[in-house]
Amino acid sequence: MSAEFKTSKPIYSQIADRIIQQFVRGELSPGEKLPSVREMAIQSGVNPNTIQRTYGELERLGVVETKRGQGTFMTEENDMKRKLRLDIQQEMIAAFIENMRSIGLEDREIHESVNRFLKEGESGHD
Amino acid sequence: MIELTHITKEYGKRKSLNDVTFTFEKGKVYGILGPNGSGKSTIMKMMAGLVYPSKGIVKVGEKKADRKIASNLAFLASEGMLYPSFKIDQMIDFFHSQYSDFSMEKAEELLVFMELDRHQKVSQLSKGQQGRLKLLLVLSRQTDVLLLDEPFMGLDPMVRDTIVKGLVSFIDYGKQTVIITTHEITEIEPVLEEAIVLEKGQIRAHCNVEEIREEQGLSILEWLKSTFKQEDVS
Structure with a gap:
């Protein structure tokens, strides 16, 4: 397909x-x-x-x-892959932050929420 | 290149096409979109030389379109292309005998690609198989112009996908001018370069498919809807 x-x-x-x-x-x-x-x-x-x-x-x-x-x-070219990976990261983070802000979260809260998620993993929310 | 110059077609009092002027450039893939009765089929038959305009001129290449134009133009008609009593290979032989540009080699390739059994009778084929056979017959010809009138009509999504893939694989891009009429815009969109919207016998809009995405962030279907909505409001 x-x-x-x-x-x-x-x-x-x-x-x-x-x-x-x-x-x-x-x-x-x-x-x-x-x-x-x-x-x-x-x-x-x-x-x-x-x-x-x-x-x-x-x-x-x-x-x-x-x-x-x-x-x-x-x-x-050696550096290209690293550069592209950075570019993609930037794009993904920008989209994520924009989404979080659009539902009214402060930067501090976004920080906390990301940290908690990384510590507990996805299962921590179930 | 195909030139339509102020063409009008009247069937009794009804105008199927009303003063249409348009040039199809060589080597591009066009979609003609529009509701039923908008004149899509009439325009195709006219370019194929099967219907003559009441007014205006249709030129294919440098020649005026008439019955003889078929020697350099392949036309997939929405109806009546296949003979029910023929087997698939007889259909292929018949086309081969009628058109000197018909390539048996391409037909063989397409038989495999379209998963058709050469010994089957046309009358025993499913709609999807008939659609694939019709495409095989026109794609096996090496013509400057390829006209496909509703190639997806009545076909399920899997067959439509095969047909799109067949087009991408077997069209001679940059050399063949391809014109497709359809309602199934989403499936065909990635293959098209230009789209034309017909309504009530007139060209309402014309666009380059990638430009619409780039400038307006719209697919052709969305663009079509927004174009028609704006007009309704004003």
Whole structure:
């Protein structure tokens, strides 16, 4: 089945996010070859032009490298994975804090609540 | 490239299309969306050269659309494409004999992809199998233009998914101009580049699918609803 896409973001950037996440989780290794535009389009059930844009965007970010006549490869630059992991962390934290504030919690309370959760684990709330 | 210049189609007093002007660019994938009776099928039949406009000109490539246009255009009609007494392989042979651009190699690939049994009779096929066979027949041809009129009609979600995958796998992107009419917008959206909304025989809106997401954060279905809502209020 083709993957579902959120409406809030262009499809090309959602596929880029997915590739970055796979890289950070170690499902894609540095220097690994990505599927061709066509293959990736078939896997994701989208127009190949969309994948072309995804790869272009990832190249701009320095996450992938396109080698002429060979295809697209994950970067081998050492620092990239760490940098991407930090970026994702920042994004997730920002979204979490925004949510907590929107239900009226003070920063101090957010702090306490996170600490308690980490100590007791999820089971502590049951 | 397909050019529609001020086309109008009248059936008696009713106007099925009313002064439509539009250019479909080469190599792009278009969706024509709109409620029943909005003129979707008429526009498709006109581009296929099966229906002539009452006024205006339809040009496919450099040629005026008429019956002969079919030599460079594949048309998946919503009805009446298959012969019930034929077996699948007879249907394939028939198409092969009619169109010089029909590729037996592609047809063989598609038989596997669509999971069809060549010995089965058309009359014994389920709706889903018939939908897949129709797509096989048009995708096996190597034409500049591919017209699909309601390729998902009456098909379940699994078959629709197979059909979308088939399109992605077998369309010649950048070379083939593909035009699809449908109600099943969500499934086809990731394949489309441009969407056109028809209503009461006129083009109400035209957009680039990714731009709508980028600029307005909307899927085509949501955009469609918001477009129609705004108009209703004003």
